[in-house]
Amino acid sequence: xxxxxxxxxxxxxxxxxxxxxxxxxxxxxxxxxxxxxxxxxxxxxxxxxxxxxxxxxxxxxxxxxxxxxxxxxxxxxxxxxxxxxxxxxxxxxxxxxxxxxxxxxxxxxxxxxxxxxxxxxxxxxxxxxxxxxxxxxxxxxxxxxxxxxxxxxxxxxxxxxxxxxxxxxxxxxxxxxxxxxxxxxxxxxxxxxxxxxxxxxxxxxxxxxxxxxxxxxxxxxxxxxxxxxxxxxxxxxxxxxxxxxxx
Numbered sequence: 001x002x003x004x005x006x007x008x009x010x011x012x013x014x015x016x017x018x019x020x021x022x023x024x025x026x027x028x029x030x031x032x033x034x035x036x037x038x039x040x041x042x043x044x045x046x047x048x049x050x051x052x053x054x055x056x057x058x059x060x061x062x063x064x065x066x067x068x069x070x071x072x073x074x075x076x077x078x079x080x081x082x083x084x085x086x087x088x089x090x091x092x093x094x095x096x097x098x099x100x101x102x103x104x105x106x107x108x109x110x111x112x113x114x115x116x117x118x119x120x121x122x123x124x125x126x127x128x129x130x131x132x133x134x135x136x137x138x139x140x141x142x143x144x145x146x147x148x149x150x151x152x153x154x155x156x157x158x159x160x161x162x163x164x165x166x167x168x169x170x171x172x173x174x175x176x177x178x179x180x181x182x183x184x185x186x187x188x189x190x191x192x193x194x195x196x197x198x199x200x201x202x203x204x205x206x207x208x209x210x211x212x213x214x215x216x217x218x219x220x221x222x223x224x225x226x227x228x229x230x231x232x233x234x235x236x237x238x239x240x241x242x243x244x245x246x247x
Contacts, residue, residue: 040229044222047076048089048152053235055157059164065174068223069098069181073213078152081173087149090159097146100158103165175201178219183212 046052046067056063058166073091074080092100112213148154166177169185176199180188187209191197197206201220207213230236 019214037229040225044225044229045076046071046226046230048078048156049235050158051153052160055153055160058157059160061160061164061167064226064230065178065219065223066156066163068219068226069159069163069178070156071222072218076152078155088155090155090162092149092155092158092162094146094149096162097149097158100165101146102164103156104161170199173199174217175199175220179207179212179216182215183209 048070049203052066052070053063056066070076070089074089076089078089080089080091081087082091084093087097145154146158149158159215163181164179167174167179170176170180170188176188176192179197179199190201191208192199196208197203201216204213204217207216226236
C-alpha cells in the first residue's frame with residue numbers, strides 16, 4: 001500500500017510540474033506576443049498602404065496622420081457612404097471633393113468654396129476661415145476625377161490634400177486642422193478667434209461640438225498608437241516640417 005501511495009504521489013508531482021511548465025511556456029508566449037510589434041500591427045492594421053504613402057508624399061504630410069483619419073472615418077472600408085452623402089475611405093462630400101480636385105488641378109484657384117460647414121462623419125466646406133479666397137497652390141501628381149470618388153486612390157489623394165490645406169490654413173496646428181476636417185474651417189476659426197478653444201489637444205473638452213470633440217480625440221488616439229507601432233519603420237517616416245508638431 002505504501003509503495004502504491006508513493007507511486008501515486010510521484011505521478012501527481014510529475015503531472016503538476018508538467019502543467020506548471022506548460023503554463024509558464026504559455027505565459028512567456030503571451031508576453032512575447034503582446035510585446036511584439038507583429039501583434040500590434042495585427043491589432044491595428046493599416047489598409048491601402050501604398051495609396052496612403054503616395055498621397056502623403058505628394059502632400060508632404062505624415063502618412064500615419066492620414067491613416068488615423070481613415071481609421072476613424074471609415075475603418076478602411078472604401079465602400080462606406082454616410083447618411084449625409086460623404087463617400088469613401090476619407091468620407092468626402094462630393095462638393096468639397098470637387099473643390100479639392102479643382103485646386104489640385106490648378107483650376108479656380110482664386111475662388112472660395114461655397115460648400116456647407118462639416119458635420120460628423122464628413123468633410124466640411126473648404127473655404128478658409130475668413131471667407132477669403134482659397135489657396136491656389138497645386139498638389140503634385142496627376143489630375144483627379146471626382147466621378148471616381150469612391151476609388152481608394154482618388155479618395156485618399158483628395159482627403160490627404162485637404163488635410164495639407166487645413167494644416168497650412170491653421171499655421172501648422174494639426175489639432176485645429178483635424179477639428180476643421182470634421183466641423184469645417186470657418187467654425188473652427190471662430191472658436192479660436194473668440195477664445196472658445198485654443199486649438200490644443202489638452203483642451204479638447206473646450207470644443208463645443210461633441211461630435212467634433214470625439215472625432216479629434218479618436219484621430220489623435222489612433223495617431224499615437226500608429227506612431228508607436230509603425231513610427232520606426234522607414235516606410236512610414238516623414239521628414240519633420242517646421243510648425244507641424246501637435247500643439
